[in-house]
Amino acid sequence: MTSSMLFNVTTFTYLLSMIAFFAFLASKSKSLGLAGSVLAYAGLLVQTVAIGLRWKESYDMGVGHAPMSNLYESIVFFSWTIVLIFTYIDIRYKYRIIGAFVIPFALLGMAWAQLGMSTGIEPLVPALQSNWLLYHVITCFLGYAAFAVACGISIMYLIKTAVEGSNNNSSAAGGLMSMFPPLKVLDDLNYRAIMIGFPLLTLGIITGAAWANYAWGTYWSWDPKETWSLIVWFVYAAFLHARITKGWVGKRAAWLSVIGFAATIFCYLGVNLFLSGLHSYGSSKM
Amino acid sequence: MATIERSFVSKVWDFFCSLKLTLFLLISLALTSIIGTILPQGTLPPQYVAEISHTKLQIYTKLGFFDMYHSWWFIALLYIFSLNLISCSIKRLPHVFKFISDPALILGEGQRNSFPLKKELSFSGPIEKGKDRLVEFLGKEFATPVITEHNGEFHLFAQKTAWCRLGVYVVHFSILVIFVGAIIGSLAGYKGFVAIVEGTSVNSFEGRNGQQIPLGFDVLCEKFTAEFYANGAPKEYKSILTVLENGKPVPGYTHVKVIVNEPMTYKGITFYQASYGQATEGGDHYVTVTSRKDGKAEKFTVHEGVPVTLKDGTTFKLLEATQDVSPFAPGYSGPAARIEVTRKGAAPQIFIAYRDYPDVNAQRGDNLIFSYEGSSAKQYTGLQVAKDPGVWVVWLGCTLMILGLCIAFFMSHKRVWVVVSKGHAWIYGNASKNQAAFQMQFEEVSEKFEHLKI
């Protein structure tokens, strides 16, 4: 049994989970919803084992390190955190249908990682040889994952307002909409997900700054990745303050949450692909 | 006149207290910050200057886009941001303190209807007895209440963690603390760079603006080594440093290993492994030429670009050399040199000779096998030098921020009122955050409340 096989099983399980959630959306059959959740939990379990196994495999290869050191490993970890946060929200708030809008993010990540990236375990370059890597990556990605969940919820919110705004009488689409939690609940869940994500992102930025200070003597150097994480932070701070300002709850808050997640994804991937800096994975800067 | 002035002042005040300004500032900071991640910052690379049009270059320079995080307008935004934060806190904090220290003990008729969480209890005993029983009940189930008599009714008020309403102010304050830390760092700290050649020492370093800053002690680089993995990726960059005071090694600071992620700090000044390279001095290179026929080897000391003639009339020349070939030839490491060999009457041949790969050297199939043995040149280690006395203030601010966020988001101010009238009592409750969790707690308490026997 290798971690790579288990990651393939994980990807497949998330695919099944998503299909079950979509079928749940279409059929309103409670058991399909339950199947979606159970599959997601099962996938999470397999993925947890796989990550642990990959960690061990790296030690067997003599280059032991936490599996969070390159783009492949970080995408896999990101998927894992998304499903973890979904699991928390599913168990805590019991709005299963959110899975239909959240699991696709996790599936997308896993599919991309498994199909489009080299999966080899690489040794750590000197810059990454620090325990701070672990603290920094875990906090950042848990934050990102909470924002992914918030984004999924916001998309549901926006779809629901769009559909219900255009036809008030209960047509077929209106029937589908009845599956969605009430707008007020979606708005509240969005806020809750961001209340989880914001402190984690803050902690992620702080651990990053602490690490930079420890390794290079500067806690902040306006490197593109740092700056983008601050941009994301500003957007969600705006979201939090928008809620206390009249007229910004609901649709505008949902849009801010979607924009915030777009900025998050840019911070995570766009910066590495389009801009240069200290964080480019695999670059050999000390 | 005075009223006009007052209204102007109060307008400015309202402007700085407004949350709309906060939103504007947060979004502006987010949007403008993007500029600096797209345009190059600091010293511009020549190819960028060549590509961009002259007018654009001038406009961008005027607007400070090439050092935008230190441009006057970005700093101004941060100042307005701080002012906004301070004014908002000054305006609201007194209300919050009053809210905590002087809570609404009495629940008016109008307010009672607006509570989603409430339950009724009927009882037949006298009102006094009901009150006493309910005080005891509330004290046991929730928190000790304050009792107020009002219009023939008893209002019992109990609350929990009222102080957590201060959480957001801790967050806001922490931002100011971080700013203060950053300002201390920029006024009293410095950053710079120093290159130390192996075997030599320095007593100053180059500051950001190019001037030499004395350290007050000497730092000696004993040795620098770079290690690589088999795939050519760097594994470790290591400097061995010794601190000298008045020329004498300082106990505890001799042969200190400095690697990336493990700096050395002495007297508040920290040295970070940042780069390395070939020191220019020491231009002797060593090349061994082995004859394939008789296996005889001869070692030459050569200088870059200067031809050497062998006994058979063949000349060779070292074109360039590196003490570490891995950046140029993945999979290889160690010293290597580009060598040009001209046999008598033949065209010159250029190839790479390694120190650590004799098989590769031999593969060339020529009668003479060249191998490069390295040079007398020494390496230098490049160290980042930094001192930042404000950094502890920044970490204090960060700690406060996390603490404040946890208080603001994960704790809630819970309040319960019981209004006792003749023959019946109502219980009301609300929470500042996380209504769902409070609702469960409230239902548990009010369930018992409903079934009280008085």
Ligand code: HEM
């Ligand atoms: C110009 C700057 C700012 C001003 C004037 C400002 C003002 C305010 C005000 C008036 C509140 C409402 C407090 C209440 O509920 O009584 C608030 C809430 C809050 N602020 Fe700020 N704020 C600013 C910047 C920030 C920033 C940069 C952060 C980032 C951490 C932040 C974090 C928060 C949080 C977490 C809350 C609580 C939100 C909630 O409970 O949903 N604030 N702010």
